[in-house]
Amino acid sequence: MTGVDERDKKIDELNKTIEMLKFSQNQLAQAEKLxxxxxxxxxxxxEVKNPLAIILQGVDYLSTKVNKDDPSxxxxxxxxxxxxxxxxxxxxxxxxxxxxxxxxxEPADLSAVMDNSLxxxxxxxxxxxxxVVKEYQPGLPLVKLDQxxxxxxxxxxxxxxxxxxxxxxxIIIRSTLEQGQPIRVKLEIEDTGQGMAxxxxxxxxxxxxxxxxxxxxxxxxxxTVKTILDxxxxxxxxxxxxxxxxxxxxxxxxxx
Amino acid sequence: xxxxxxxxxxxxxxxxxxxxLNLEDTEDYEVRTEYKGADGVKTALEFDPxxxxxxxxxxxxxxxxxxxDLKENEKTKAIPIIMLTALKSDPVKFKAATLYAExxxxxxxxxxxxxxxxxxxxxxxxxxxxxxxxxxx
Numbered sequence: 001m002t003g004v005d006e007r008d009k010k011i012d013e014l015n016k017t018i019e020m021l022k023f024s025q026n027q028l029a030q031a032e033k034l035x036x037x038x039x040x041x042x043x044x045x046x047e048v049k050n051p052l053a054i055i056l057q058g059v060d061y062l063s064t065k066v067n068k069d070d071p072s073x074x075x076x077x078x079x080x081x082x083x084x085x086x087x088x089x090x091x092x093x094x095x096x097x098x099x100x101x102x103x104x105x106e107p108a109d110l111s112a113v114m115d116n117s118l119x120x121x122x123x124x125x126x127x128x129x130x131x132v133v134k135e136y137q138p139g140l141p142l143v144k145l146d147q148x149x150x151x152x153x154x155x156x157x158x159x160x161x162x163x164x165x166x167x168x169x170x171i172i173i174r175s176t177l178e179q180g181q182p183i184r185v186k187l188e189i190e191d192t193g194q195g196m197a198x199x200x201x202x203x204x205x206x207x208x209x210x211x212x213x214x215x216x217x218x219x220x221x222x223x224t225v226k227t228i229l230d231x232x233x234x235x236x237x238x239x240x241x242x243x244x245x246x247x248x249x250x251x252x253x254x255x256x
Numbered sequence: 257x258x259x260x261x262x263x264x265x266x267x268x269x270x271x272x273x274x275x276x277l278n279l280e281d282t283e284d285y286e287v288r289t290e291y292k293g294a295d296g297v298k299t300a301l302e303f304d305p306x307x308x309x310x311x312x313x314x315x316x317x318x319x320x321x322x323x324x325d326l327k328e329n330e331k332t333k334a335i336p337i338i339m340l341t342a343l344k345s346d347p348v349k350f351k352a353a354t355l356y357a358e359x360x361x362x363x364x365x366x367x368x369x370x371x372x373x374x375x376x377x378x379x380x381x382x383x384x385x386x387x388x389x390x391x392x393x
Binding site: 042045046049050052053054055056057058060061064081084088 | 268270271274275277278281313342343362363364365366367368
């Protein structure tokens with residue numbers, strides 16, 4: 001090896017080390033920010049859940065004392081209970097988001113993590129008559145990831161796909177090796193649903209953006225997904241397919 | 257049938273009183289309330305309830321410390337305890353507490369959910385006692 005080759009090799013190694021340090025620094029900064037949000041969320045949760053608990057007990061008590069033959073009374077009680085449930089769900093979603101404070105990375109087979117995630121949504125898949133087609137490339141390298149958090153990501157994405165197909169449909173899941181360096185694994189999740197409006201696609205990862213607010217959704221699902229993937233140094237892309245439905249692409253770095 | 261006796265230890269006075277009202281309204285329970293941990297332990301010793309509903313965040317001492325005090329005291333250790341809390345955090349503490357508490361419930365809870373859980377815990381306790389008392393072959 002010539003002196004020039006030797007120097008280039010060292011520069012290359014140095015660049016890799018700098019990249020790794022930048023990634024670790026970014027992770028630490030993210031973790032610190034999320035820790036503060038987590039503490040805030042738990043304080044807020046305590047302060048909101050207690051009044052909700054009092055209101056719910058109060059509504060339950062009053063519902064035993066009023067004339068239930070009057071339909072407007074029973075529907076009013078129902079609306080009040082639904083509102084309490086919705087407010088509680090908002091707090092729950094916020095707590096879920098805020099709990100992404102640190103990653104526990106370990107090498108894992110991304111296709112196997114996908115399979116485990118599908119087990120968790122098996123009931124919803126059956127209820128909504130969704131067929132799952134898996135096209136996993138064999139022999140893919142392991143990916144360094146936090147299994148619980150990536151499972152949270154995949155469950156979230158599959159649930160979104162299910163919700164976009166109220167009349168049933170198909171989810172195609174494909175894992176492949178992404179071309180180029182560093183070595184990366186790509187996972188695509190496609191549905192045959194109605195697709196997304198261009199404006200919604202552009203804002204899908206924004207905090208508190210949702211098209212399902214009336215159903216009690218506060219719009220932290222996809223921003224949580226993006227935050228988790230950012231912390232892994234990964235990527236996510238959302239696009240409408242030419243024919244029908246949405247394709248989500250996730251790319252994660254391979255590594256032991 | 258004799259009424260079941262319940263002790264609620266919760267610093268949210270309105271919540272504790274609402275739960276007391278709802279449980280007593282069923283006419284199946286006699287309920288006492290305490291708003292501080294130390295008072296809760298004292299009343300548990302005097303009242304000897306069938307079950308305790310215990311909050312985690314208390315003004316004078318942590319609910320987990322109250323739980324430990326009750327479970328380490330010969331006179332109160334057999335009383336089943338349901339941790340009723342607005343907090344869902346700190347899995348380590350929760351794990352540690354599962355060694356002691358019979359159940360966890362996260363607020364808000366309906367009266368129906370609460371009564372079902374109380375009855376489930378009390379029934380479980382009766383079955384366990386019957387098994388213990390069975391003559392050994």
